[in-house]
Amino acid sequence: MKQQYEIVVGLEVHLHIATATKAFCGCKNEFGLKPNSGVCPVCMGFPGSLPVLNEKYLEYAVKTALALNCKISDKMKFDRKNYFYPDLPKNYQISQYDMPLSEAGLLEIIAKDAAPKKIRIKRVHMEEDAGKLLHEEDNITRVDFNRSGTPLLEIVTEPDINSPEEAYAYLLTLKNLLEYLEVSDCDMEKGSLRCDANISIRPAGQAALGVKVEVKNMNSFKGVRAALEYEQKRQESLAQDNEKIIQETRLWDSDKKITQPMRTKEEAHDYRYFPDPDLVPFEIDPALIKKIKNNMPQLPAEKKKQIIKDYGISEYDAGILISDKAMAEYFLKCAQSYNQPKIIANWIISEILKYLNSKNMEFRYFDLPPAHLTDMLKMMDSGKISGKIAKDVLSDMITSKKSPQDIVKEKGLLQISDETELRAVIKAVLRQHAQVTKDYKSGKEAALSFLVGQAMKATKGKANPGMVNKLLKEEMGNI
Amino acid sequence: MENKIKTDDIKYVAELARIKLSEKEAGVLSAQLNDILEYINKLNKLDTTNTEPMSHALNMTNVFRKDEVMPSLTQQDALKNVPDGKDGFFRVPKVI
Ligand SMILES: [Zn+2]
Numbered sequence: 001m002k003q004q005y006e007i008v009v010g011l012e013v014h015l016h017i018a019t020a021t022k023a024f025c026g027c028k029n030e031f032g033l034k035p036n037s038g039v040c041p042v043c044m045g046f047p048g049s050l051p052v053l054n055e056k057y058l059e060y061a062v063k064t065a066l067a068l069n070c071k072i073s074d075k076m077k078f079d080r081k082n083y084f085y086p087d088l089p090k091n092y093q094i095s096q097y098d099m100p101l102s103e104a105g106l107l108e109i110i111a112k113d114a115a116p117k118k119i120r121i122k123r124v125h126m127e128e129d130a131g132k133l134l135h136e137e138d139n140i141t142r143v144d145f146n147r148s149g150t151p152l153l154e155i156v157t158e159p160d161i162n163s164p165e166e167a168y169a170y171l172l173t174l175k176n177l178l179e180y181l182e183v184s185d186c187d188m189e190k191g192s193l194r195c196d197a198n199i200s201i202r203p204a205g206q207a208a209l210g211v212k213v214e215v216k217n218m219n220s221f222k223g224v225r226a227a228l229e230y231e232q233k234r235q236e237s238l239a240q241d242n243e244k245i246i247q248e249t250r251l252w253d254s255d256k257k258i259t260q261p262m263r264t265k266e267e268a269h270d271y272r273y274f275p276d277p278d279l280v281p282f283e284i285d286p287a288l289i290k291k292i293k294n295n296m297p298q299l300p301a302e303k304k305k306q307i308i309k310d311y312g313i314s315e316y317d318a319g320i321l322i323s324d325k326a327m328a329e330y331f332l333k334c335a336q337s338y339n340q341p342k343i344i345a346n347w348i349i350s351e352i353l354k355y356l357n358s359k360n361m362e363f364r365y366f367d368l369p370p371a372h373l374t375d376m377l378k379m380m381d382s383g384k385i386s387g388k389i390a391k392d393v394l395s396d397m398i399t400s401k402k403s404p405q406d407i408v409k410e411k412g413l414l415q416i417s418d419e420t421e422l423r424a425v426i427k428a429v430l431r432q433h434a435q436v437t438k439d440y441k442s443g444k445e446a447a448l449s450f451l452v453g454q455a456m457k458a459t460k461g462k463a464n465p466g467m468v469n470k471l472l473k474e475e476m477g478n479i
Numbered sequence: 480m481e482n483k484i485k486t487d488d489i490k491y492v493a494e495l496a497r498i499k500l501s502e503k504e505a506g507v508l509s510a511q512l513n514d515i516l517e518y519i520n521k522l523n524k525l526d527t528t529n530t531e532p533m534s535h536a537l538n539m540t541n542v543f544r545k546d547e548v549m550p551s552l553t554q555q556d557a558l559k560n561v562p563d564g565k566d567g568f569f570r571v572p573k574v575i
Contacts, residue, residue, distance in 0.1 A: 019546050026549025035567040037554040044557065056546035077534045084497055086571045099534070135573065142568035145557070270495060280539045 004204040005239060007232045009161035009197055010122075011170060011224075015153045016129065016192040017060050018184050023128045023151035024051030024094065024279075031190050035144040043128075043149030045090030051278050053078075057126065057151045060183040061101050062284065063292050064153055065124040067181055067299060070105035072289055077281040078126070081271045086143050087130040095154075097273040099281075100125035107157075107177070108301070110319070111169040119170055120158040127152050159198070159209065164228035171195060171221045172323070176300050179325045188220055195224050200245075201235045210235075210245065215259055217251040227252040231259055303328055311341035320349050326364035327353075338374035340381065347377065351394055372397050376404035384408070386415045388461040417464040419471070422455075425463065426471050429454045437476055448472065484512045 022029050025042035041049035065072055079097040105121030131148040133141050155174070161167050175186050175193065186193050195218060200210035215231055218224045231250070238245050250259040298306070300322045307318040307328070322328045327348065334344045352373075356366060376397065380390045385408060396407045408414060416422055429451060430437050440447035448469075455468045489505045489512070500508070551557075558564040563571070 021546050021548050024544075026544070026547060027551045028548055034554055036557045036569070037567070038551050039557050040549070040551050044552075052542060052544040054546050055543040058543070082495070086569075086574055133574065134568070139573050141571050141574050142566075143571060144568060272495065275534045277536065280537060280542050281533075281535050283540050285541075 003240065005201040005236050006204045006206075007162060007164075007199060007201050007228070007235075008159045008209055009164075009167050009199045009228060010159040011157050011161065011167060012196045012198075013155040013171070013174065014129075014194045014196075015064070015155060015178065015184050015186075016190075017057055017064075017151040017153060018182075018192075019054055019056045019060065019151055021054055022149040023054055023057050023126070024149055027146075027149065029150050030146075031192075033146050035142075036146065038146040039148065043089075044145055051094065051149075051276075053279065053282070054151065058101075058282070058284075059288070059292060060151075061124070061126050061153055062289060063181055063296070064155075064178070064183050065102035065105065066289070066293060066296065067177055068105040068107055068121050068124060068155065070102035070121060070124055072102045072284055073099060075099060075281060075283050076101050076126075078276045078279045079273045080276045081127075081273055083271055085130070086141060087133050087148070089131065089145060089148060093128060093130065094276055094279070095127035095273075096125040101284075107170065107173060109166065109169045109173045111163065111166045114165070114169075117160075117166065119160045119166075122156045122158050124153055124155050127154055159200075164225045164232065167197065167228055168221055168225040171224060173300075175221075176323055176325070180297055180299050180303075182297070195221075197224060197228060199228055199231050199235070201232065201239060211247050213245065213247065214249040215252055216249060216262070217253075219254065223252060223254055226254075226257060227259060230257065234259070300325075300328075307331070311335055311345075313341060313345050317345050317349060320353075321345060324363045326362070326366070330363065330366070330370060333370040334374050337371060338377055340377065343377055343381075344374070347373065347394075351391060355395070355398065368398050372403055379404060379408065383417055383464060384415055386461060386463070386465060388456070388465075389415065392461070414462065415464050416459055416462050417467060419467070422459075422463060422467055423471055423475070425458050426455055426468065426475050429458060430472075430475055440476060483516055484509050 017029075019029050021027060022043055025040050027040050027043055028038045030038060042051050062072055076096060077099045078094050080092040081095045081097070082092045084091055100123050102125075103123045105124065107119050107121060108116050109119055110116050129147050129150045129152050131143055131145040133143055135141050157170070161170060178184055178186050178193075184192055188194075197215045197218070198212050199215060200212045202208065202210045213231060213235070215227050218227050230252075235245050249262045251262050252259050304315075304318045304322045307313050307321060308315060313321065320327075321331050331341075331344060331348055334348075335341045338344060352366065352368075356363060373394070376385075376390060376393050379385045379393075380387060385393065389408075393404050393407050396402070396411075397404055400407070402410075433451065433454060436447045436450055440451070451472055452465065452468050455472065456463055456465065486502075486505045486509050489509045490500065493500045493505070554567050558567070558569065561569055563569070
């Protein structure tokens with residue numbers, strides 16, 4: 001029988017923190033400045049310069065660690081991680097080694113078609129980012145130090161993740177949580193959120209971990225999932241053939257959809273960490289922790305409970321609504337002015353999301369005023385427009401920015417509920433489709449929906465469908 | 480006392496620190512470092528039972544800066560001493 005394997009994954013996320021200034025100096029912490037214009041002696045590592053910790057950075061770091069249910073350390077310090085690379089002007093990175101900000105957290109995830117699972121967070125620590133290297137020219141690497149010294153958090157999980165799908169769910173859940181915290185813009189394209197993975201496999205049921213491979217260079221969550229899927233297959237097939245899995249770092253190639261060994265010479269990773277003498281140790285004040293806890297915004301898990309409890313939305317739909325902070329806020333705003341939350345949720349989840357997906361647009365850029373949506377839903381509710389017309393009005397509102405009242409008025413879309421008018425339409429339909437009418441009367445139920453469709457078509461979708469149904473049956477009874 | 484730091488240790492650290500040493504220099508340095516270690520070792524004889532460990536020479540904690548923007552260098556100044564710079568960038572031999 002073929003041996004079954006289990007995969008074991010740990011993820012390391014580097015999160016860029018959106019303070020106004022860098023971690024240890026007053027340079028702007030901003031993306032897109034002119035190259036090397038947001039730098040100073042501290043973040044360029046000039047001799048004699050002195051780094052001083054940004055208090056907001058610590059505050060945001062504590063906030064994030066608390067939201068991840070971590071234990072905040074009483075004391076922490078910064079260490080120097082020593083290595084040579086052109087993006088690192090000091091030849092060391094200020095990081096945290098044995099006394100990090102926080103440890104032992106938890107994040108609950110729900111992977112696709114799976115039950116909730118708690119992923120343990122090993123640690124969340126503070127460290128500065130390096131500069132940016134550009135390799136566009138032959139034989140030359142260009143260096144921009146604007147990113148050098150910007151604040152990061154490294155969020156490391158325990159090896160609790162057992163499938164590429166779980167890794168994907170973890171990243172989505174983490175990003176969602178971070179959006180609610182407002183400590184980072186979480187923009188992967190700008191590199192504000194980067195993820196490396198450690199993956200190994202072991203025969204199912206075995207406790208000892210297998211040989212660990214580090215995978216880097218994934219630039220999207222889907223990329224992480226794809227890289228892990230590839231790596232799982234690669235390692236399993238090596239194991240099936242009794243070949244050795246080598247401990248190494250591999251890079252994901254998103255074009256070829258494969259991982260490849262990193263080509264730079266693998267030096268022994270010996271970073272010679274030692275306490276940074278330029279930075280004094282920190283005692284994290286319990287009062288600060290308390291203050292941050294008290295000002296913590298409502299987090300996604302809590303918001304989900306609220307939406308289920310206060311608005312009677314299903315667990316599944318509530319999960320979709322909170323998966324994007326902007327969408328949850330939009331729903332709550334609409335629910336304030338229209339007392340049919342389920343209808344609102346349905347329209348957001350089906351129609352609006354469908355529209356945004358087709359435009360590949362994020363919800364936060366969706367600018368339809370909530371009042372326009374709820375006004376339109378009210379018009380549908382009171383029978384002024386039909387459900388079919390409502391969909392047209394929605395797309396019209398999105399593009400023209402007009403109110404639903406104006407659109408309905410200008411285009412004459414009011415629903416036809418006038419019995420005399422509808423009866424005339426129906427009679428005409430029955431005359432045109434005498435054979436179908438006969439089919440219906442001889443027991444072919446499906447013929448009715450065809451006839452309803454014809455009546456709707458004749459009125460350009462404006463007929464009240466309930467009345468059409470009723471009148472059709474009446475009229476056919478008279479024939 | 481036997482040599483705690485061997486010539487190989489010296490060579491390894493020198494390589495990590497990108498320092499080129501001759502065989503002779505490595506030998507001299509290992510002897511010197513061993514002397515230093517031996518001297519420092521005297522500290523181990525002190526009774527530190529009631530002394531709290533510290534990670535910094537200064538008895539000071541929690542030095543912060545407000546999150547306020549301060550002027551940076553101009554691009555021109557940042558690149559003033561650079562051996563190879565162009566279009567606002569530092570240029571180094573290709574590293575990938
Ligand atoms: Zn700076």
